[in-house]
Amino acid sequence: MIDTIIIERLREIVGVKYVTNNKEDLYIYTKDPGASLPRPVDFVVMPHTKEEIQEIIKLANDKKISITPMGGGLTLSGLVIPIKGGIVIDMKRMDKILEINESSRYVVLEAGVTIGKLLSYLRQHHPQLEPPVPDAPPSATVAGNVLIHGSGYLSQRHGDHGSMINGLEVVLPTGEICNLGSCALSDYWFSKGPLPDFIGLFTSSFGILGIVTKLSIRLFPRSKYRDVVFGLLKDPRDIPEVLLEITAVNIAEDILLGMQDKPAWMKGYFFLMTYITGDSEEDIQRQTKILKKIYHKNKCRFMKVPEKFHRSYMEKPIFAAAAADFRKGGGFEYVGAFIPLEKVPDAYLRGAEISRKYGLIPTIGSRLMSGIHTVVVFFTYSFNRASAEDMATARKALHDTNKLTIELGGIPWKAELDGQKIILENLDSGYKSLLKKIKDTIDPNGIMNPGNWEVL
Ligand SMILES: Cc1cc2nc3c(=O)[nH]c(=O)nc-3n(C[C@H](O)[C@H](O)[C@H](O)COP(=O)(O)OP(=O)(O)OC[C@H]3O[C@@H](n4cnc5c(N)ncnc54)[C@H](O)[C@@H]3O)c2cc1C
The missing domain is CATH 3.40.462.10 (FAD-linked oxidases, C-terminal domain)
Incomplete structure (x- = not known):
C-alpha cells in the first residue's frame, strides 16, 4: 500500500516515464561494477529540475524513506548502492552545461553532466580550455567525481578535483536550496571564498548531507x-x-x-x-x-x-x-x-x-x-x-x-562501507561527535543515504 502511494506521488513529480519500481529495472541499481554485494533498491527516479528534487525530498521526509543520489555509479566501492533501501535519485537527466566563463576560467553545469559530455563540448567550443578529468569511463559525472575528491592529470599542479570546486547549489535534506561559494553573493561562480567554507561539508560525505544540483569547477589552459x-x-x-x-x-x-x-x-x-x-x-x-x-x-x-x-x-x-x-x-x-x-x-x-x-x-x-x-x-x-x-x-x-x-x-x-567502518573506529572522537551533530541537525529524519559515515 505504502509503495503504491510513493510510486504514485513520484510519478506526479517527475512523470510516469522517469520513475520505476519494476524488479527488472531496479536490478542494475542493486549493484555496481566493484566487489560489493548487491543490496535492495525500492524505487529509482530521474528528476529534471531542482524543484522536482525538492518535492522528492519532501516525500521522503513524510514517508521516512531513504534517498541515495547517483551520478555515473562508477566509484566501484558500492557508494551508490543504498544501504537501507529506498529511492535512488539518478541525476543523469540534469545534464545542462550552463555557462563557460573564459575570462575567469570556470564552467557552471548541472550535476548530471558527464565528463565525456563536458570534454567533447569544450573540444568543440572552447578548445583552448580543459577540465579536470579522471581516468574513469566518460559516463562518470563531473559532480560525482569532484564530490569524492577525485584526481586526474591536472592534480599534480592544481590538487585533487575537490579543490577545484568554485561553488555548489545544494538541496538540503530539509528541502531548502542553498548556494555555496562566491555564487552565494555574486553572479560570478569564480571562487570558493572568502566566506565561511561549507563546500567541504558536501565533499567525500557521499550524499549524506544533501543533493548537489549545480556546480562550478575550474578550467585550465590547454597546452600545445x-x-x-x-x-x-x-x-x-x-x-x-x-x-x-x-x-x-x-x-x-x-x-x-x-x-x-x-x-x-x-x-x-x-x-x-x-x-x-x-x-x-x-x-x-x-x-x-x-x-x-x-x-x-x-x-x-x-x-x-x-x-x-x-x-x-x-x-x-x-x-x-x-x-x-x-x-x-x-x-x-x-x-x-x-x-x-x-x-x-x-x-x-x-x-x-x-x-x-x-x-x-x-x-x-x-x-x-x-x-x-x-x-x-x-x-x-x-x-x-x-x-x-x-x-x-x-x-x-x-x-x-x-x-x-x-x-x-x-x-x-x-x-566502501567496510573501509568507512575502519576509518570511524580510528577517527578522532571530537571529529566523530561533530560529524554526528552536523548530520542530526541538517538531516533530522536521517533520510539522506543513511548507513554511510554513520556514527552510532
Ligand atoms: C576504470 C576506472 C578508472 C577510474 N579512474 C579514476 C581516476 O583516475 N581518478 C578518479 O578520481 N576516479 C577514478 N575512478 C573512480 C570513479 O569512477 C570516479 O571517481 C567517478 O568520477 C565517480 O563519478 P560517478 O559519477 O560515477 O559518481 P557516483 O559513483 O555516481 O557517485 C559518487 C558519490 O557521490 C555521490 N553523489 C553523486 N552525485 C551526487 C550529487 N549530485 N549530490 C550529492 N552526492 C552525489 C554518490 O552518492 C556517491 O557517494 C575510476 C573508475 C573506473 C571504473
Missing part, C-alpha cells in the same frame, strides 16, 4: 605540446628522493608511479611516468633533458616509450583499466589511499604482499597531487564477477588494504 618521460626503478626506497627532485623543478603536469607483475618485462620494477607540457618542441626537449638528469642521478633508468604504447599513454583520460590484470569476468576494485610520500615504499611492498597472500598479481599505481603533498595509491584487485568466491577474496584483500592504509598513516579514499 605534451609528452611523457618514462623510467624504471629497481628499489622502492629510491622512490621518495626522485619524486622530491622532480617536483622541486616544478615542470611536471602529472606524475604516475606503479608496479605490475604483468607484462613480464615490468616484473620486479617500479615504473615512473612524468608528463610534461610546453609551447614548442624545444620546450619539451629541454624539460626531458632535465628529467633524464634527475632520473639518472636517482637510479631511475630512463626508457624510451615504444611507439605502440606511446599513443595510449598520451590519451586523456588514459585507459586506466588496461593496467589492471583483468581476468575472466572482468571485475576490479581498488582501495585508493591518500598516503604521505615517506610511506610510499612500504605501501608498495606491503600492498604487493596482500595481493600475493590472496593469489592475485600485484597491480599498484599512484598519482602525485599538489606537488608532493599527497600521493594517492591505487591497490587494485581483479576478480571474476561470475564467481562469488573470487569476489569474496577481493573483499578480503580490500579489507586488509584499508587496515594497511591506516597503519601507514594514510586515509582510504571513497571508502
